[in-house]
Amino acid sequence: MDQLSASELIYVYLDGEATPLQQELLFSHLAHNQELQQEFTDALSIGKAFRQERTSSKPPLYLSSRVFADAGIPYHGVDVAAVSAAAGASWFSLRRFILPVSAMMVGVLATYAALTYGSLFSGADSGTTASNESTADVRDVPSRRGSLAMQSDVMLSTATERTSARAVSGGAADVKGVSGSRERAEIVSDVQSTAASPSASSEVSLSGTESTRDDLGDAGMSATSEFGAWTERRISVVPYASSQRLSTVRRAESVVPGFVGTAASAFTLQANRLVRADVFGGSSGTASAGDPSLALLMNLDDQWSVGVSFSRNAYRFSDVTAQGMVLDNPRFTVVNAEAQWISDEAVAMDAKLFSRAAVGVAGVSGALFGTGSFTVGLQIPVSVFTLQPGIALESVLVNSRSGLPLHTRISFVTGIGVNL
Amino acid sequence: MDIDFSSYSDVELYGFLREAKGLRDAAFTEIYERHSTRIYLYCRKILGSSDLADDAFQETFSLFLKSVGGSREMTNLPAYLLRIARNVCLQMVQRVRRRPESVFEDGFFAADVEMTPVERSELIALLDVALEVLPDEQREALILQVYEDMSYQEIADFMNVPLTTVRNWVVRAKKRLRDELQQYWTDYRK
Numbered sequence: 001m002d003q004l005s006a007s008e009l010i011y012v013y014l015d016g017e018a019t020p021l022q023q024e025l026l027f028s029h030l031a032h033n034q035e036l037q038q039e040f041t042d043a044l045s046i047g048k049a050f051r052q053e054r055t056s057s058k059p060p061l062y063l064s065s066r067v068f069a070d071a072g073i074p075y076h077g078v079d080v081a082a083v084s085a086a087a088g089a090s091w092f093s094l095r096r097f098i099l100p101v102s103a104m105m106v107g108v109l110a111t112y113a114a115l116t117y118g119s120l121f122s123g124a125d126s127g128t129t130a131s132n133e134s135t136a137d138v139r140d141v142p143s144r145r146g147s148l149a150m151q152s153d154v155m156l157s158t159a160t161e162r163t164s165a166r167a168v169s170g171g172a173a174d175v176k177g178v179s180g181s182r183e184r185a186e187i188v189s190d191v192q193s194t195a196a197s198p199s200a201s202s203e204v205s206l207s208g209t210e211s212t213r214d215d216l217g218d219a220g221m222s223a224t225s226e227f228g229a230w231t232e233r234r235i236s237v238v239p240y241a242s243s244q245r246l247s248t249v250r251r252a253e254s255v256v257p258g259f260v261g262t263a264a265s266a267f268t269l270q271a272n273r274l275v276r277a278d279v280f281g282g283s284s285g286t287a288s289a290g291d292p293s294l295a296l297l298m299n300l301d302d303q304w305s306v307g308v309s310f311s312r313n314a315y316r317f318s319d320v321t322a323q324g325m326v327l328d329n330p331r332f333t334v335v336n337a338e339a340q341w342i343s344d345e346a347v348a349m350d351a352k353l354f355s356r357a358a359v360g361v362a363g364v365s366g367a368l369f370g371t372g373s374f375t376v377g378l379q380i381p382v383s384v385f386t387l388q389p390g391i392a393l394e395s396v397l398v399n400s401r402s403g404l405p406l407h408t409r410i411s412f413v414t415g416i417g418v419n420l
Numbered sequence: 421m422d423i424d425f426s427s428y429s430d431v432e433l434y435g436f437l438r439e440a441k442g443l444r445d446a447a448f449t450e451i452y453e454r455h456s457t458r459i460y461l462y463c464r465k466i467l468g469s470s471d472l473a474d475d476a477f478q479e480t481f482s483l484f485l486k487s488v489g490g491s492r493e494m495t496n497l498p499a500y501l502l503r504i505a506r507n508v509c510l511q512m513v514q515r516v517r518r519r520p521e522s523v524f525e526d527g528f529f530a531a532d533v534e535m536t537p538v539e540r541s542e543l544i545a546l547l548d549v550a551l552e553v554l555p556d557e558q559r560e561a562l563i564l565q566v567y568e569d570m571s572y573q574e575i576a577d578f579m580n581v582p583l584t585t586v587r588n589w590v591v592r593a594k595k596r597l598r599d600e601l602q603q604y605w606t607d608y609r610k
Contacts, residue, residue: 004591011591043594043598046594053461053544054461057461057464059457066474067477068452073448
């Protein structure tokens with residue numbers, strides 16, 4: 001087929017393989033042949049499509065994990081499909097009860113601490129050492145010069161058959177200025193260690209709030225506990241042994257509903273109409289204990305708050321590594337933009353409706369995933385407490401090209417706040 | 421001290437594969453980063469089935485690593501990898517072979533394709549399916565040309581056939597693809 005037709009010359013030309021003579025011949029045909037022009041356009045589109053695919057196709061993460069596991073080389077990518085497989089296949093079991101229970105204990109401790117040190121916020125003088133008593137209190141602002149709060153808690157995490165201990169200690173100092181404003185600085189250090197895998201981390205958070213003397217009475221502490229129902233739209237099961245390649249095992253698509261207990265404790269400080277900071281330690285079946293998060297919200301008015309939240313979640317791969325996966329306990333960094341709304345009027349009894357929406361991105365070893373959550377619930381005042389039952393829907397949208405699933409987690413959230 | 425392996429050539433990286441584990445692991449990771457996409461595309465396009473392609477892809481790198489121990493002098497690592505992938509794929513093709521006469525029946529596009537605007541990704545998906553109907557040698561020549569970016573001559577050397585044969589395979593393959601997508605073009609132009 002050395003004598004190519006004009007139609008065939010199109011493809012040779014577009015492949016960059018046509019001789020000058022062939023090019024000339026092709027162009028002479030193209031000049032007056034409409035059908036040929038159309039074929040040329042079609043061939044061009046096909047070529048572009050091929051080129052685009054060539055530049056945008058990468059092996060999916062689960063496959064790369066397999067290759068590296070087979071080679072006995074640590075792989076630093078993240079196979080979220082495998083994570084979800086481990087999570088989805090894990091049914092609600094007794095050991096997962098311990099997490100919410102321990103979180104509730106933390107909540108009790110936090111509540112106790114709030115009540116014990118409540119005067120710190122209420123402005124009543126409890127006789128704590130006044131380190132700067134020389135400051136003149138010309139406006140008769142309740143005096144609180146300095147205070148120290150200590151708290152420790154222990155969280156037991158049997159989901160991974162390891163025991164984690166977490167100690168939190170902090171110091172806080174309130175300084176009353178002569179202008180009648182109050183400033184509060186707080187430093188919290190958090191040390192965690194895990195028995196099976198000794199490690200220690202420390203974090204220091206510094207928060208500052210300021211309010212006028214008229215607004216001192218709306219600070220509080222709250223503890224939150226969650227029981228979550230975890231659902232997977234699609235589960236990819238990738239069980240195989242690292243020592244040998246088992247090509248017969250495939251990813252299977254199925255719907256595997258599962259329950260995973262999640263637990264969380266939160267320390268919330270809210271200065272009226274100013275900033276609310278949630279320091280949040282959560283734990284679920286797949287997340288490690290003590291995943292820290294921080295939310296900073298600005299109260300726009302009585303109903304609306306907006307802000308950002310950050311969380312750093314470590315995913316445990318114990319279930320997966322037991323099957324030979326070589327993954328390095330990747331950490332998810334999630335950054336959310338949040339908005340919260342509270343109804344102006346009570347919807348029933350004294351209960352107000354609240355809803356919270358967050359959208360953001362999660363970073364996993366360099367890859368970005370979209371996240372979103374929506375929470376709706378009630379704030380029910382009971383005496384000095386505020387109960388906050390609600391339901392939260394959280395989703396993580398991952399890269400479909402890699403065959404990774406959409407995570408959806410539905411959590412039933414209960415919270416309790418103390419109004420001081 | 422971290423070494424930047426991206427500055428090393430393929431041949432140098434191949435040499436590192438014979439070194440101590442740390443060096444070997446890093447060199448393999450770099451080689452994988454550079455060439456896995458092309459090998460993956462090749463396996464996917466040749467085998468069609470994603471499961472088979474996954475196996476072929478994994479097998480390719482497994483065989484590649486096993487071959488390192490010998491006294492082979494590496495001159496063209498991409499071609500070497502591709503040759504391993506080709507052998508693996510051919511073995512798998514021999515095991516499983518089923519090819520439809522035509523994948524696009526009348527009405528297929530009208531039912532499943534949005535006409536305007538037509539995403540290029542949609543065309544990619546259609547081409548993926550259309551590749552299934554090509555004869556083996558045409559499909560492989562086409563894949564090497566469009567995905568591996570090889571010239572007719574390089575393909576001829578790789579497949580060990582005359583250049584004119586490769587050219588004819590590629591041209592016929594592309595014309596066949598266009599014909600298979602005729603209904604698509606018709607609807608698209610409306």
